[in-house]
Amino acid sequence: MRHFILGALALIFLAGCATPPPEPGSAASKVVVMGKFKGIAVGAIRVARENGFLTAKVQLSNITSSNQMMYYRFAWLGADGFPVGDEETWKVLNLYANQATFLPAIANLPQAADFRLEVKTP
Amino acid sequence: MRLWIGIIGLLCTFGAWAAPKIAVTDLAYEARVEEYIHAVSASNNFQASAYNASGASSYSEFESRSSYIEQGELRKFSGDIKGEILKSRQFQLVQGTPYTSEAKGDVYDVIKRIKAGHFKGADYVLFGTLSDIDFTRDINALDHTSSYSAVLGLSVVADFSLINTRTYEITSAFTAMGEGQDTKLVSSRDVRVNLNRPRVVREVSKALGEDVARQLQEQLGGGYQEPGQPALRNNLPRDEAPKILR
Numbered sequence: 001m002r003h004f005i006l007g008a009l010a011l012i013f014l015a016g017c018a019t020p021p022p023e024p025g026s027a028a029s030k031v032v033v034m035g036k037f038k039g040i041a042v043g044a045i046r047v048a049r050e051n052g053f054l055t056a057k058v059q060l061s062n063i064t065s066s067n068q069m070m071y072y073r074f075a076w077l078g079a080d081g082f083p084v085g086d087e088e089t090w091k092v093l094n095l096y097a098n099q100a101t102f103l104p105a106i107a108n109l110p111q112a113a114d115f116r117l118e119v120k121t122p
Numbered sequence: 123m124r125l126w127i128g129i130i131g132l133l134c135t136f137g138a139w140a141a142p143k144i145a146v147t148d149l150a151y152e153a154r155v156e157e158y159i160h161a162v163s164a165s166n167n168f169q170a171s172a173y174n175a176s177g178a179s180s181y182s183e184f185e186s187r188s189s190y191i192e193q194g195e196l197r198k199f200s201g202d203i204k205g206e207i208l209k210s211r212q213f214q215l216v217q218g219t220p221y222t223s224e225a226k227g228d229v230y231d232v233i234k235r236i237k238a239g240h241f242k243g244a245d246y247v248l249f250g251t252l253s254d255i256d257f258t259r260d261i262n263a264l265d266h267t268s269s270y271s272a273v274l275g276l277s278v279v280a281d282f283s284l285i286n287t288r289t290y291e292i293t294s295a296f297t298a299m300g301e302g303q304d305t306k307l308v309s310s311r312d313v314r315v316n317l318n319r320p321r322v323v324r325e326v327s328k329a330l331g332e333d334v335a336r337q338l339q340e341q342l343g344g345g346y347q348e349p350g351q352p353a354l355r356n357n358l359p360r361d362e363a364p365k366i367l368r
Binding site for chain 2: 025026027029030043044045046047048049050051052053110
């Protein structure tokens with residue numbers, strides 16, 4: 001009985017410690033991890049509208065001491081939160097050990113008002 | 123109780139949504155009217171008989187030149203201004219009291235007119251004054267033909283201020299122009315050419331109304347752009363300053 005109560009308490013405690021959903025408008029809220037994403041950290045994101053088109057630059061850094069490969073694509077969303085234009089294809093990015101880089105992107109349509117960066121590692 | 127709170131809330135919402143009321147004045151103008159009077163009277167009287175003769179002649183001349191300033195409102199061009207304002211759906215229109223010849227005050231003293239209650243119920247007054255009005259009538263020869271083109275043109279320039287009736291704050295001010303013309307090809311056999319004057323007036327009125335609505339829109343929001351920034355040459359959204367998301 002005692003073990004059961006302790007177990008239940010531990011479960012409740014762990015549930016409280018679960019990572020909260022990212023704050024809206026933060027960099028984490030723009031990144032969607034599809035399945036596995038290990039060894040690479042997403043940093044700050046610069047968002048601007050330049051010449052009428054939404055542009056984004058995403059800071060990525062390899063936090064391991066081995067080379068990493070990741071797949072990514074941008075999903076451009078309109079003001080209503082629904083996608084605009086066609087889906088992009090998945091692209092490959094290689095990051096050397098401890099390398100930090102910026103991933104630039106330009107929306108394919110001027111109607112894009114928001115975006116999501118979909119990432120995964122093999 | 124809840125019902126009442128709901129009703130009051132709804133009323134507040136409607137109150138906040140109601141578009142501000144605007145009164146549009148006719149274009150105020152001031153013209154100098156000159157009078158010139160020249161009266162001459164002369165009489166001559168001469169009598170003669172065998173013994174005497176008498177004669178009298180009189181001559182009088184009266185000359186007077188007087189000029190006075192006439193103030194009034196030009197009522198021809200405000201219809202389309204009102205129409206375009208209604209189309210923009212930013213304002214509700216209220217009819218103000220027109221300035222007539224019996225009115226005592228100065229037509230340009232808009233504050234006195236607001237205080238006198240000429241624009242009752244209006245939150246704003248779009249006060250327009252006529253800057254210049256010019257009819258032009260030209261006949262130009264066309265090269266290598268025996269025809270002429272007869273042109274009747276009218277240009278009207280008016281100065282507008284949108285005045286808050288409570289604070290007398292000028293919310294926007296601009297000069298708007300309306301132009302219109304009627305052209306006819308004329309040959310030397312045409313005896314008399316009548317150009318379509320009403321159509322020119324209508325065109326001018328429409329152009330003036332559109333110019334007023336465009337400039338109001340520019341200054342009150344919507345398509346407003348800062349003077350320093352280059353004009354948009356396409357339909358792309360305006361650039362935004364970069365934001366760093368963390």
